[in-house]
Amino acid sequence: xxxxxxIATGSDWNFDILESYEQELARLADEYRLDTYPxxxxxxxxxxxxDAYASVGMPVGYHHWSFGKQFLAVEQAYRxxxxxxxxxxxxxxxxxxxxxxxxxxxxxQVLVMAHACxxxxxxxxxxxxxxxxxxxxxxVDYLVFARKYVAECEERHGVTAxxxxxxxxxxxxxxxxxxxxxxxxxxxxxxxxxxxxxEEYLQAQVNTLWRTIPGxxxxxxxxxxxxxxxxxxxxxxxxxxxxxxxxNLLYFIEKNAPLLAPWQREIVRIVRKLAQYFYPQRQTxxxxxxxxxFWHYTLMxxxxxxxxxxxxxxxxxxxxxxxxxxxxxxDSPFYSGxxxxxxxxxxxxxxxxxxxxxxxxxxxxxxDTAGGDWLEVVQFAMRNFKDESFxxxxxxxxxxxxxxxxxxxxxxxxxxxxxxAIHDERGYRRIREALAAQYALSLxxxxxxxxxxxxxxxxxxxxxxxxxxxxxxxxSVYPVIRHLHQLWGFPVRLESIAQDGSVTRRYQWPLPxxxxxx
Amino acid sequence: xxYFIDRRPNAKNKSAVNRQRFLDRYRTHIKRSVEEAVNRRSxxxxxxxxxxxxxxxxxxxxxxxxxxxxxxxxxxxxxKEFIEGDRLRRPGGGGGGGGAGEGSASNQGEGMDExxxxxxxxxxLDFVFDGLELPHLERKALKDLDEVKPVRAGVTRxxxxxxxxxxxxxxxAYARRxxxxxxxxxxxxxxxxxxDEEESKDPVLRNPSRIAELKAEIERLEKRLEAVPYIDxxxxxxxxxxxxxxxxxxAVMFCVMDVSGSxxxxxxDIAKRFFLLLYLFLxxxxxxxxxxxxxxxxxxxxxxxEEFFYSRExxxxxxxxxxxxxxxxxxxxxxxxxxNLYVAQASDGDNWDDDSVNCRELxxxxxxxxxxxxxxxxxxxxxxxxxxxxxETVADEYSDRFAMRQIVEAGDIYPVFRELFxxxxxx
Numbered sequence: 001x002x003x004x005x006x007i008a009t010g011s012d013w014n015f016d017i018l019e020s021y022e023q024e025l026a027r028l029a030d031e032y033r034l035d036t037y038p039x040x041x042x043x044x045x046x047x048x049x050x051d052a053y054a055s056v057g058m059p060v061g062y063h064h065w066s067f068g069k070q071f072l073a074v075e076q077a078y079r080x081x082x083x084x085x086x087x088x089x090x091x092x093x094x095x096x097x098x099x100x101x102x103x104x105x106x107x108x109q110v111l112v113m114a115h116a117c118x119x120x121x122x123x124x125x126x127x128x129x130x131x132x133x134x135x136x137x138x139x140v141d142y143l144v145f146a147r148k149y150v151a152e153c154e155e156r157h158g159v160t161a162x163x164x165x166x167x168x169x170x171x172x173x174x175x176x177x178x179x180x181x182x183x184x185x186x187x188x189x190x191x192x193x194x195x196x197x198x199e200e201y202l203q204a205q206v207n208t209l210w211r212t213i214p215g216x217x218x219x220x221x222x223x224x225x226x227x228x229x230x231x232x233x234x235x236x237x238x239x240x241x242x243x244x245x246x247x248n249l250l251y252f253i254e255k256n257a258p259l260l261a262p263w264q265r266e267i268v269r270i271v272r273k274l275a276q277y278f279y280p281q282r283q284t285x286x287x288x289x290x291x292x293x294f295w296h297y298t299l300m301x302x303x304x305x306x307x308x309x310x311x312x313x314x315x316x317x318x319x320x321x322x323x324x325x326x327x328x329x330x331d332s333p334f335y336s337g338x339x340x341x342x343x344x345x346x347x348x349x350x351x352x353x354x355x356x357x358x359x360x361x362x363x364x365x366x367x368d369t370a371g372g373d374w375l376e377v378v379q380f381a382m383r384n385f386k387d388e389s390f391x392x393x394x395x396x397x398x399x400x401x402x403x404x405x406x407x408x409x410x411x412x413x414x415x416x417x418x419x420x421a422i423h424d425e426r427g428y429r430r431i432r433e434a435l436a437a438q439y440a441l442s443l444x445x446x447x448x449x450x451x452x453x454x455x456x457x458x459x460x461x462x463x464x465x466x467x468x469x470x471x472x473x474x475x476s477v478y479p480v481i482r483h484l485h486q487l488w489g490f491p492v493r494l495e496s497i498a499q500d501g502s503v504t505r506r507y508q509w510p511l512p513x514x515x516x517x518x
Numbered sequence: 519x520x521y522f523i524d525r526r527p528n529a530k531n532k533s534a535v536n537r538q539r540f541l542d543r544y545r546t547h548i549k550r551s552v553e554e555a556v557n558r559r560s561x562x563x564x565x566x567x568x569x570x571x572x573x574x575x576x577x578x579x580x581x582x583x584x585x586x587x588x589x590x591x592x593x594x595x596x597x598k599e600f601i602e603g604d605r606l607r608r609p610g611g612g613g614g615g616g617g618a619g620e621g622s623a624s625n626q627g628e629g630m631d632e633x634x635x636x637x638x639x640x641x642x643l644d645f646v647f648d649g650l651e652l653p654h655l656e657r658k659a660l661k662d663l664d665e666v667k668p669v670r671a672g673v674t675r676x677x678x679x680x681x682x683x684x685x686x687x688x689x690x691a692y693a694r695r696x697x698x699x700x701x702x703x704x705x706x707x708x709x710x711x712x713x714d715e716e717e718s719k720d721p722v723l724r725n726p727s728r729i730a731e732l733k734a735e736i737e738r739l740e741k742r743l744e745a746v747p748y749i750d751x752x753x754x755x756x757x758x759x760x761x762x763x764x765x766x767x768x769a770v771m772f773c774v775m776d777v778s779g780s781x782x783x784x785x786x787d788i789a790k791r792f793f794l795l796l797y798l799f800l801x802x803x804x805x806x807x808x809x810x811x812x813x814x815x816x817x818x819x820x821x822x823x824e825e826f827f828y829s830r831e832x833x834x835x836x837x838x839x840x841x842x843x844x845x846x847x848x849x850x851x852x853x854x855x856x857x858n859l860y861v862a863q864a865s866d867g868d869n870w871d872d873d874s875v876n877c878r879e880l881x882x883x884x885x886x887x888x889x890x891x892x893x894x895x896x897x898x899x900x901x902x903x904x905x906x907x908x909x910e911t912v913a914d915e916y917s918d919r920f921a922m923r924q925i926v927e928a929g930d931i932y933p934v935f936r937e938l939f940x941x942x943x944x945x
Contacts, residue, residue: 015522022520038519043526051532066579068540071533072635079636095521102526117520163539171580329596338595406597408606411589416605422597435593446582471588479580 006310011105018100021110021308022117028302029118032375034295036121037136038095041113049101050074052089059091060143062150062270064166088292090116092124092281094136107316110309114299119292126383127287129280139277146270149195153263165264168483169250169271174445176250176272177279199262245464246450249484250275258459259489268487283386283441290344291382293325294352297345327403346399347390351378354396361397369394387439395432397423407434412470446473448494459490466497467504477507485509541641547572548637552645556795556932568642571632647799650939652769652807652860654890654919668759677756691753698746706739769858769890770808771800772844773826776865778815778835785897788928789864790827792895795935796862797823810847814840820847837869837905838876845884854888861889867896867903874904881912886920893938894922 007024008017022041029036044052054071055061091097098116100109124130135142154162169176246252250272254265281288300317303309309317327342328334354362355374362370369377381394406422407430421427421434437443451464461484465473473496485492496505541548551570600606637645673683713732716724773793777786800807811826812818815833818840844861852859869877886892894909896902906922913920923934 015524018522019520022522026520038521040521040523042523044528045526048525048528048532054533054536063535063539065536065539065543068533068536068538069577069633071537072540073633076635095519159539163543167579174581327595329598330594331596331598335596338593403595404597405593405595406600407591407593409589409591410608412587413589417608419600419602419604419606420591422600422602424602427602431593434591437591438593446584448582467588469589471590472585474583474585476578476580476583479578480582483580 004307006313007308008106009310009312011107011316013104013106013109017106018109018113021303022113024303024306024308025110025114025118025299028299029122029295032295032298033379034118034122035125036096036118037093037125039117039121040095040097041100041117042097043100043102045102046078049089049099050078052099058143058274059093059097059140060147062147062166063154064170065163066167066170088112088116088120090120091139092120092130092134092136092277093139096121096124096136105316107309107313107320110303110313111296111300111317111320115292115296118299119295120288122295123284123288123291123382126379127280127284127386128384129283129386133280134277142273146274149266149270153267157263162267164486165267166271168486169268171480171483172249172253172487173271173275175448176248176275178248178251178276179442195266199266240452241455242450242453248272249448249450249463252450252453253484253487256453257488260487280386283388283439286340286344286347286387286439287382287385287390288344289340290346290348291378293321293341293345294348294378297321297349329404343399343403346402347394347396348378348381350396350399351381351394353398365396366394388436388441391432391436391439395435397428400428400431405431405435407431443468446471451495461488461490461492463492463494464497465494467499470498472496472505473507478509481507481509541637544572544577547576549645549648552637552642553932555642556646557929566642567637567639569634569636571634574633577633643798643802647803649941650799650803650936651941652800652804652858652891652939653942654858667762669762671758671760673755674758675752675755677758681757681759683755683757686755687749687753690755691749694750694753695746695748699743702739702743702746706736706743709735709739767804767858768806768808768856769804769860770810770852771796772810772812772847772859772861773797774812774814774818774840774844774861774863774865775826776815776835776837776840776863777813777831777833778866778868779832780835780868781832781866781897785866788897788925788931789895791928792864792925792931792935793862794827795931799935799939808852810844812840812843812847814843818843835865835869836873837865838873838880841877841880841885845880848885848888858890859888861885861892863892863894865894865896865905866898867905868898869903869905871904874908877905878908878912881909881920882915886912886916889919892916892920894920895925895934895938896922897925899926 007020018041022039050071052059053074054067061067089099096117098112098121100112104112124134124136130136150162150166242252250268253260254268254272257265257268260268300309300314300321304314325339325342325345327339351369352374354366354370355372355377358370381390385393400423404423406427407420409418409420411418421430423431447466447468448463449466450461452462454460454462463481463484473494477494481492481494492509494507495503496507498504548570552568555568673686709732713729713736716729716732773796775786775789775793781789797809800809809823811821811823813821813826813831814835814837815831816836816839817833820843821829840863848854848859881892892912896906902924909920909922913922921938923938925931925934
């Protein structure tokens with residue numbers, strides 16, 4: 001390979017230099033068949049970066065105090081030097097928006113371009129979750145619509161009313177996503193057009209649901225019926241509503257809460273839509289960061305091999321890269337959980353290693369992968385997995401040994417913690433399973449669903465919390481069901497159900513002394 | 519395809535609204551912190567921001583979470599000595615010690631019991647002086663020429679090009695064109711008719727010289743018609759602005775401080791801090807407030823700011839000397855018809871016995887009828903003396919416009935200040 005002259009040396013940069021590097025990166029990325037959205041690279045100042053951070057990665061957002069809190073926290077941490085700002089900030093949109101901070105050195109700018117504009121960008125475009133759940137092309141339009149709509153509501157109904165509604169929605173936003181079925185994609189322009197229509201229509205729907213005239217009596221009534229003596233007309237027959245438990249609490253609220261005004265339903269919908277947009281990101285942290293780190297590492301090395309960057313820049317890069325993908329041990333003062341960059345990078349690098357120089361162990365564990373075309377395999381992995389399944393599928397004994405993973409069982413019925421598995425022959429599979437479970441969103445968050453809305457009785461709402469291995473809900477449960485009560489407008493109950501189906505704990509809001517039923 | 523966009527020139531305060539929302543929401547918390555800060559700080563140290571902490575539980579955004587308990591498996595990196603089946607004691611405190619993943623919730627919890635952030639200097643002072651005002655401020659005399667506001671006043675014939683009223687100018691031009699062209703057109707029409715008549719005659723009867731004459735006439739008139747200018751300088755109309763005098767709310771604050779021997783260093787310090795707070799408040803909230811500093815022992819003297827706060831001088835006490843000096847200054851320089859007059863006095867209440875009566879007389883007869891507001895702070899831990907008692911009678915008479923408070927220690931300054939200047943219901 002002929003070594004060319006470095007495009008630039010030193011740490012200063014200008015737009016011409018960035019563009020040259022960007023072109024080189026694009027050329028190399030193309031060689032590796034990285035399929036990306038067009039890039040929109042924005043150069044911003046520190047303050048702007050803090051703004052961007054505070055709006056949780058949305059380029060435009062509606063106003064809410066919690067973003068102000070976020071901003072103050074970021075600012076404070078940055079001023080104190082606790083946090084290096086902005087390794088990268090990239091937005092899943094088409095074109096893909098990435099931010100470069102003006103204070104960064106040339107090395108950082110090139111690194112961030114490789115990491116965000118080719119790593120994350122291709123992940124956004126390729127991964128099945130993002131392909132299924134997000135509309136990269138319309139998200140910015142939708143955000144603009146949301147911001148305008150919320151601002152209009154604030155003018156019409158007052159800032160406080162909107163703020164309280166948003167507080168309540170934010171408390172439930174993790175439960176505002178469809179996990180299994182894909183909502184029909186609606187473009188943002190249509191969104192605005194349909195909004196007014198929806199407003200009227202929705203309200204009519206809700207009214208129909210809550211109408212007091214009994215419907216035709218169904219012959220095979222399910223549950224919840226009273227004795228025929230007490231209910232001779234059979235008004236309480238006709239089964240539970242909803243007939244199936246609903247996992248999407250905000251969706252259920254939007255469509256069924258009896259008292260919400262149309263604009264309130266629309267805001268619930270906005271929060272729900274945004275939660276859905278961020279849902280894939282929450283499920284692919286390790287993969288996303290690992291993929292991006294793997295590519296910045298590969299691309300930077302290629303730039304160096306071709307002589308386009310000099311040794312100084314490369315050393316600076318290696319130092320930065322090493323810091324990012326380091327994994328302190330559990331007993332280190334710097335330990336704060338497993339570093340997704342470290343785990344993801346180690347796994348993707350290991351896939352490449354297995355393909356290029358497989359060992360006997362690899363052939364035994366990954367007969368399909370070992371010795372294959374590494375580019376094919378990593379692309380396949382990127383496209384078709386989320387954290388949980390990716391770990392399940394690709395975490396190799398070598399990575400477990402390198403990270404010295406071990407698993408501990410913490411059982412409140414036992415006096416001591418027990419080391420369940422370590423990185424040895426007997427432990428590999430168990431560790432892999434436990435680690436995958438650790439990234440399963442369904443296990444990370446309590447499983448809570450709408451069980452019943454008593455539409456024929458006192459309109460109370462009952463939720464079921466299905467306990468996972470006897471784990472109870474945290475103390476935040478009361479404030480959250482208070483918020484839920486604000487949205488629903490009638491008493492809200494929450495029951496924790498153990499594995500055997502028995503109710504272990506009941507929560508309700510308003511607190512029992514005000515509300516007497518049963 | 520890649521675009522580079524330089525966003526640096528864009529506004530940077532995208533989060534300003536959200537930040538303000540946050541501050542509004544936690545107003546009471548922040549106010550408490552600010553109050554503590556004001557009492558803690560030396561008053562010269564007022565002009566900077568402040569770090570504020572709010573308990574995390576008050577500002578948390580709750581979501582459903584797993585609590586502690588049940589059975590869970592935690593995978594962590596960095597095993598050095600454990601082998602399968604080892605049993606370990608639970609690390610004390612929250613069970614998050616060996617935890618990863620789920621444990622991170624409690625890890626974050628550590629050391630984050632307070633949500634800390636910084637207020638800027640502006641925000642800090644906003645909170646310090648929030649809800650305070652000068653009582654009874656009135657609109658005095660209209661004659662202060664400084665305060666004028668340009669207002670529209672029709673159109674004029676002359677002005678600067680930037681104020682041209684295009685519609686009016688074009689309308690003028692159009693009218694002038696009609697007016698100037700009308701007689702020419704009439705003459706033209708007549709000439710044309712004459713020509714037509716002449717030409718319709720039998721060829722034998724035609725007068726060729728008459729025709730030539732008429733044609734020349736028509737040509738001349740058409741030229742004149744064309745020569746009427748489309749727009750002319752005297753068509754131009756300009757928007758007229760005139761300066762309208764505005765009623766002004768001018769105010770003057772007399773700061774009267776006792777520097778007599780009975781005022782200990784601590785007393786003086788408290789008095790100074792009170793006045794500094796007052797000074798900051800006025801400087802910040804009112805553009806047109808003048809300050810007059812008067813210090814007194816046995817004799818009163820008008821001094822400048824620097825000398826008022828920092829000079830050392832001492833002697834006996836005759837409070838009335840200061841009051842009569844204030845009265846004199848008002849008569850000489852600040853006519854009550856134009857100025858809102860305020861007096862803030864600080865003293866330890868130690869006065870020559872027979873002078874206190876004089877003070878009351880002075881206040882009742884001369885000062886109070888002219889003043890908007892008189893505040894008196896007495897800095898003493900001891901029982902009140904004659905001056906306080908005399909002032910009480912004044913306070914009874916002018917309960918609305920005369921306020922007095924006692925300050926015992928530095929911590930009282932800010933609360934007393936707030937009480938004296940808190941915003942009242944519309945009067």
